Amino acid sequence: MVEEQQNNPLHGLKLETLITELVECYDWKILYAALKLExxxxxxxxxxxxKFLKKTEWAREKVEHFYLYRYKRMPKAVGAQFDLKPRERGFAPGIMPRKPxxxxFESIARMHAQAAENFDANRNASGPRGSGRPQGNRKNSGYDNRAGAGQSSNSYRRDGDSSSKPSRAVSSDPSNPWGK
Structure with a gap:
């Protein structure tokens, strides 16, 4: 586990440093537009x-996810790594962060629209609409959307049902760990 953590840009990084780097790069308004955290x-x-992020684990994980995949542009988590919190994930040796x-505001709006479209497509593909859960209320729907704000994801799951999560393609080319 220690070797894996050495390949994670969050390893040993204080939350204050993380926030400072994000604010210096993007500013407060862009961060709010992307993450929707008050x-x-x-x-x-x-x-x-x-103060807020130390008390609110889901928000802290959302910011750490943004830091890893938007700011450091690390390859997306797949397999068992997908279910881990951002600070627990590891990356293959030699994978280095890229330019932020x-x-x-326009690119963030496009990402939000794409994420909503993917969510709707996955929800419609999961079965008939008469499943007993209300369509307009996602708060108690039983879905865990781990994609974070502004991120498109083809993965979804119901609590306790890991079989409903589609697998993601991984590049077989060792020189291209991002799979694109």
Missing amino acids: CFNLNPSIEGCL MELT
């Missing part, structure tokens, strides 16, 4: 964000 919108400050993704 700590980036209402009187944003490093101290306020730290350039984000604009």
Whole structure:
């Protein structure tokens, strides 16, 4: 586990440093547009964000996920790594972070639209609509959307049902770990 953690950009990184790097690169408004966390919108400050993120695990994981896959642009998690929290994930030796993704309000809106489209496609493909759960209320639907804001994902699952998660293609080319 220690060897894997050495290949994770979050290993040993303080939350304060992570937030500072993101704010310096993107600014508060872009972070709010991408992540939809009020700590980036209402009187944003490093101290306020730290206080909120230390108390709110799901929000902290969302920010760490954004840091790994949008800011550091590491390859997407697959297999058993997908179910791990961002700080617990490891990457193959030799995979280095890339240049941060350039984000604009327009690109974020496109990512949100693509994520919603993928969510709807996956929900419609999962079976008949008469499944007993309300269509308009995703809060208690039993789905765990781990993609985070602004990320398209073809994966979904019902709590306790890992078989409903489609597999993701992994590149067989060792020089291309991103699978694209």
